[in-house]
Amino acid sequence: MSFALSAPAAIGTQFPCGTKLNARSAPRQAARQKSRVVLATAAAGTGPKRVIIAGAPASGKGTQCELIVQKFGLVHISAGDLLRAAVKEGTPAGLEAKDFMDRGDLVPDSVVVTMVKDALDTPAAKEKGWLLDGYPRSASQADAIAAEGIEPDVFLLLNVPDEMLIERVVGRRLDPETGAIYHVKFFPPPADIVDRLTIRSDDTEEKAKNRLSVHHSNVEAVVGKYSDRVREINGDRSKADVYAEIEGIIDTM
Ligand code: AP5
Secondary structure, eight states, rough: OOTTTTTHHHHHSSOOTTTOOOTHHHHHHHHHHHHHHHHHHHHHHOOOOOEEESSTTTTHHHHHHHHHHHHHHOOEEHHHHHHHHHHHHOOOOHHHHHHHHHHTOOHHHHHHHHHHHHSSSSSSHHHHHEEESOOOOSHHHHHHHHTOOOOOOOOOEEEHHHHHHHHHTTTTEEETOOOOEEETBBBBGGGGGGGBBBBOOOHHHHHHHHHHHHHEEEEEEEEHHHHTTTEEOOOOOOOHHHHHHHHHHHHHH
16 A cells, blocks of 8 residues: 555645636546546555554553554554563563563564564454554564565654653553553553552663663664655644544544
8 A cells, every 4th residue: 555645635636616627628637637536545545554653662652552443443563562471471482582671672583573473464454454563673673574565554753852751651550451551640540440550660760761772773774764654743742632643644544
């Protein structure tokens, strides 16, 4: 599917109502109109939507993914969640990943790439479309999926100033039953579930600083792989405002 966010604008640039066609211009204008309609239809896309969401630790990827999935029904594939599940299950991949995650370093491609490829290679992801969260985080990871013909329609990049991110990390709380993401200050959880909430082991200030520095070292190379499809989003706004912009982008894909 080709990516173009200007589908409505392209449709809107067709002949205004009341344009008069004469014998000489009519065929040419009709042909032009037809090609615009074809272009707009291709741009709007009829197949499943394929979205990558990226950003620094705690920039709000997971939070926005909850909302995107509710509206668009895409299959959410979070590299971090896949890895945490593997660690919890004690699989060989999880055992290999654990130390890297504990430090806030990138897990080797030999572990992550297969995991993500397998998650993308499911009937549900192919039929409903997918929302890839936290992958790729390096040029080599981008190349690995491109080699399989896996390309996003859009690459969303959430931008949040570093000084905000540490506060978001250390205040994050997770509901293991529903998967909901809270924050002690920004999105306080309901009182009746507070006791069951968990804190990620890498959500300390020290580890978050390393995760942030790993992000800064790699982000440019990854963005460069999708430069024709990148949409940068100011993530330093309310959750609803950030989502409104994302929703508009995905809607017009
Ligand atoms: P991963 O789990 O992907 O962690 P991350 O990238 O560090 O991102 P986070 O999950 O911390 O944050 P988020 O952006 O989802 O923010 P959230 O919505 O929760 O990866 C963990 C580790 O796994 C990595 O360090 C690495 O070791 C490994 N790994 C993962 N992918 C890998 C890969 N591809 N290759 C190699 N290794 C990989 O929000 C955070 C907090 O902010 C919450 O409390 C939330 O309530 C709050 N918040 C959200 N939005 C707002 C807002 N608008 N205003 C105020 N607060 C907000």
